[in-house]
Amino acid sequence: MTRCNHENTSPATGIGWTPPEKLTCHLETPRLIVRAYTIDDAQSVFEAVNDSRDEHLLPWMSHWAETGHRTIEFSTKYVCDQALALQNPASFNNVGTGIFEKSTGRFVGGSGVHDIRRDTASCETGYWIRRDAIGHGYALEACAHTITWALQTQDRGGLGLNRVRIYCAGDNIHSANLIAKLGITPEVMQRADYFIPTIGLTDRLGWGVLASEWDCDHHRPFIPAAQSR
Numbered sequence: 001m002t003r004c005n006h007e008n009t010s011p012a013t014g015i016g017w018t019p020p021e022k023l024t025c026h027l028e029t030p031r032l033i034v035r036a037y038t039i040d041d042a043q044s045v046f047e048a049v050n051d052s053r054d055e056h057l058l059p060w061m062s063h064w065a066e067t068g069h070r071t072i073e074f075s076t077k078y079v080c081d082q083a084l085a086l087q088n089p090a091s092f093n094n095v096g097t098g099i100f101e102k103s104t105g106r107f108v109g110g111s112g113v114h115d116i117r118r119d120t121a122s123c124e125t126g127y128w129i130r131r132d133a134i135g136h137g138y139a140l141e142a143c144a145h146t147i148t149w150a151l152q153t154q155d156r157g158g159l160g161l162n163r164v165r166i167y168c169a170g171d172n173i174h175s176a177n178l179i180a181k182l183g184i185t186p187e188v189m190q191r192a193d194y195f196i197p198t199i200g201l202t203d204r205l206g207w208g209v210l211a212s213e214w215d216c217d218h219h220r221p222f223i224p225a226a227q228s229r
């Protein structure tokens, strides 16, 4: 979510977060591998987005789904850009990662850490699952482990961030249910703050979790937040 115009968007150091010297992402969950993309993933990403674009992705990720992955060249550049993002800690502030079924190796969706703010050691995360792989709890599993990656200390392979935020549209019931199941804290309810072409105006909902609240060994909050929505 963008900051207000008057807010300082480039304070000198804030709390002084810097990324690990070697940036990698390879997360193993009970049923999934969430990992950095390689150029070999381009075709799978292209096919998954194109199989899922209409009705499934478009309402909730409108700009990305409308403009992205229309050609294999776009998907190739996309996966290469994500791989390159991890090669350059100095400018690292965003990376998309792929979600793969452990048993089959099949690409089932995307996750990542986005909009990393060094001053507050915080990031946003998000997810999508291809249409024919929803309903298995994959997004929840991938998201919980991605939060662990973000909040885990750097000496244990994490990014060592202090805070993760997640936003979704109020009408996105599946995504809101998933975040409620994560048990993190509801923080934001901005009325009529999203415009979705097929729906119109809807609310913006946001949740957050701090490193001190997240049990990285079990990929869940120490104490689940009471969900008030």
Ligand SMILES: CC(C)(COP(=O)(O)OP(=O)(O)OC[C@H]1O[C@@H](n2cnc3c(N)ncnc32)[C@H](O)[C@@H]1OP(=O)(O)O)[C@@H](O)C(=O)NCCC(=O)NCCS
Residues within 6 Å of the ligand: 056, 057, 060, 061, 126, 127, 128, 129, 130, 133, 134, 135, 136, 137, 138, 139, 140, 141, 167, 168, 169, 172, 174, 175, 177, 178
């Ligand atoms: C929102 C979205 C990511 C949900 O994906 P998903 O993998 O189906 O989500 P979940 O992990 O919550 O699993 C959903 C269902 O699987 C069920 N499930 C089946 N097996 C399960 C298991 N072993 N473990 C956990 N849940 C399981 C859950 O009960 C859940 O059902 P419920 O919501 O009725 O309780 C997906 O619909 C999507 O990609 N939507 C379009 C893009 C989008 O909206 N992205 C988010 C933008 S904010």
